[in-house]
Amino acid sequence: MEARTVHVTIGKPWREVCDFLAEPCNYPRWASWLGPELRRDARGDWIARRPGGRRAKVRFTERNAFGVADHCLVEGEDHATFVALRAVPHDEGCEVMATFFLRDGWTDERLSAAQRDLDRLRSAL
Numbered sequence: 628m629e630a631r632t633v634h635v636t637i638g639k640p641w642r643e644v645c646d647f648l649a650e651p652c653n654y655p656r657w658a659s660w661l662g663p664e665l666r667r668d669a670r671g672d673w674i675a676r677r678p679g680g681r682r683a684k685v686r687f688t689e690r691n692a693f694g695v696a697d698h699c700l701v702e703g704e705d706h707a708t709f710v711a712l713r714a715v716p717h718d719e720g721c722e723v724m725a726t727f728f729l730r731d732g733w734t735d736e737r738l739s740a741a742q743r744d745l746d747r748l749r750s751a752l
Contacts, residue, residue: 631738634724635745638752641694644723647752648696648714657747659740660710661685661700675700693699694721709729723748 637644647653651673656663664676665685673685683702688695694714701707711726725741 629729631729632724632726633738633742634722635742635749636720636722637714637749637752638720640745641714641721644714644721644752645694645696648694649690649731651667651685653751656751657744657746660664660708661698677702732739 651665654661655663661675662677662683666674668674675683675685677683677700681702683700686699686701688697691694694716696712696714697710697711699707699709708730709728711724711725715722715724723745725745726740727741
C-alpha cells in the first residue's frame with residue numbers, strides 16, 4: 628500500500644506542540660480528516676461525525692514523551708484508517724508530519740486537504 632506524508636514547520640516549542648496534539652478535544656479545530664465533530668460517548672470512546680453523517684470511533688495514542696500522536700478511525704468492522712502523526716523538534720520549533728496510507732478513493736485533493744489541515748494546525752498554535 629502506498630503511503631504519502633504531508634508536513635508543516637511550526638515555530639513553537641516542541642513540547643507545546645506535543646501537548647496540543649495529545650489532547651483529542653483540539654482536533655476539530657484543525658483536522659478535517661476526522662470530520663466536523665469529535666466527542667466522547669457514555670463509554671468514554673471518542674466518536675467522530677464524518678462527512679455524510681457517518682460516525683467513526685477514533686482511537687488516539689496515549690500521551691507520550693516522543694511526539695507521537697498516531698490515531699485510527701474505525702468505521703465498521705472492516706474499515707480502519709490509520710494516521711501516523713509525529714512532531715519532531717528542531718532549532719526553529721518543530722516539524723509535524725502526517726503519513727496516510729492510500730486506499731481506494733484517495734486523491735491528490737484529499738492529500739492537499741490534509742496539507743491545509745496541517746496549515747490550520749500551525750495557525751491554531
